[in-house]
Amino acid sequence: MTALDGFMRQQVGQFEPEIRDMAAYCLDTTGKRLRPTMVFICGWSGEGIVVEELVRAAGVVEMVHLATLVHDDIMDRAEIRRNRRTAARQFGPDAAVLLGDALFSQALHIASHFPTTEVCRLVSESTRKVCSGEIMQTLRRRDTNISLDEYRRMIDLKTAELFRVSCFLGASLSGHPLGFAQAADRFGHHLGIAYQIYDDLVDFLGEETQIGKTLGTDLATGKLTLPLMLLLEKVTAVEHATIVSALHSGQSLGLAASKQRMQELGVVAGVIQVMEAELAVATRALDSHGSLAPVPLMRQLVTMLQVKVTSLSAPKVS
């Protein structure tokens, strides 16, 4: 990760002087950096071994991700991300559109410095899929008739896709056998779905001070996510009508009330169950590769997500 820090700092200098400060603002290093983590973990060869190609691939996927965040925050009208102003709030939405574009371009530019076109090909396709997933979600805002399959398709594209590519690139660029790279691909895909489900739950149950971004935006922007879908299945007819009407009109549902109802009705447990099923599939993908160095770390990633979701759903002690 230190190598990635250095790489990202160095990338700032690649942008035109006039927009360097803005690029630096977006390329901050305080995020969770999940995708780089996955590149490094799936490409793990042993303590202290820094594979330069992995650092570069980690830089590519992180920069694509940061670009999507810049654009997401415009659409969600989010003001805070990682405990500071979003780029849209800091520079205005118009500049933020272009700044996201510049980050996308630079990510692909880094990708073009590998010996073959493979990284460019995988990352550009993945980026298109991420955007397609986001478009679907945007077009179906305030739509309460989304099936579980459609929800899954959307998070598959918007989140799991880049997780998948991160894992595949990590495994393949570090010279692990192709069979393992394919397993890492499958692992990343299901881990990504599980992670997005977790993230959708955070939007309902998290504490802003702890998470460091504006929460409740899914509700505010009328995004129907799994927690809300399960809630709608379980509430009374009257509550159902209230929620649907609030979603259509863009009114607040009252976040606290929803939280409590979600626990009472077993919605939180239901969401966690779906997430756990994905994690089980992710873990199974590694079954025949247990002897490889990355596998114990990949299993740890799964455990970490399980711990996070447990602490999220536990009642707060005040």
Place this chain on the structure above:
Amino acid sequence: MTALDGFMRQQVGQFEPEIRDMAAYCLDTTGKRLRPTMVFICGWSGEGIVVEELVRAAGVVEMVHLATLVHDDIMDRAEIRRNRRTAARQFGPDAAVLLGDALFSQALHIASHFPTTEVCRLVSESTRKVCSGEIMQTLRRRDTNISLDEYRRMIDLKTAELFRVSCFLGASLSGHPLGFAQAADRFGHHLGIAYQIYDDLVDFLGEETQIGKTLGTDLATGKLTLPLMLLLEKVTAVEHATIVSALHSGQSLGLAASKQRMQELGVVAGVIQVMEAELAVATRALDSHGSLAPVPLMRQLVTMLQVKVTSLSAPKVS
């Protein structure tokens, strides 16, 4: 161009089914397609010879350009482009942000199908520069203290850059000598600057019905372009104050009045002079390559632009 039509139609099928109609809307084939034209002209080998790599490169630069248009129209709040609704107006600005991103990604994805990473590398860098130029322009809206050098730097990045790459790719992918590809690069750069100056003049002098897009947006969005810069130099102190104040406040200057003043004060002639100087440099770049097949066509491009600007500045017969 027929081959490009086919290629672009086929590209629509590469987008996720859920966003295919939207992609098709943006990939319409009624535009001027200047950048593909430059690829084809600079790669010209003779009548009837279709180089598949040129078609693909033309598709890449056109798709990058269409993506920037989708994003530009969001920022300019433009409603009409090519005589129909802009993507921002048709699908809403949020979806248009993402749709532009998907087009960018797909453009780079096509670029990744060349045998080497060169096209990816050139196009991604060029795209970043285009975005940087647009960011500068966006940040300096309503700023009336922009120097001619700064204006030139902005149009160099936002327009000339992609013209330059289009010419370079056309020349180099069709197997012309490197010396000519470098000359084409220089030609494209200066032609691009001249073209943007022409386009900035169109925004003042053009007729919407003829041009097919919302005009006067530079004034409305407070963009200081060459025509306005020269106008500010030549008007009376009182007019100067009025224009500056209108630009700051975002008020309309009264398009017709401005047009007339521009002719009277010789602003139009001044703009054309700057444009002609760029075209002269572009033409000189071709001097030692006169025997190559593309050169007569490249010179014709210059003549066509000269004809267009002349007809634009001629008084209308009603």
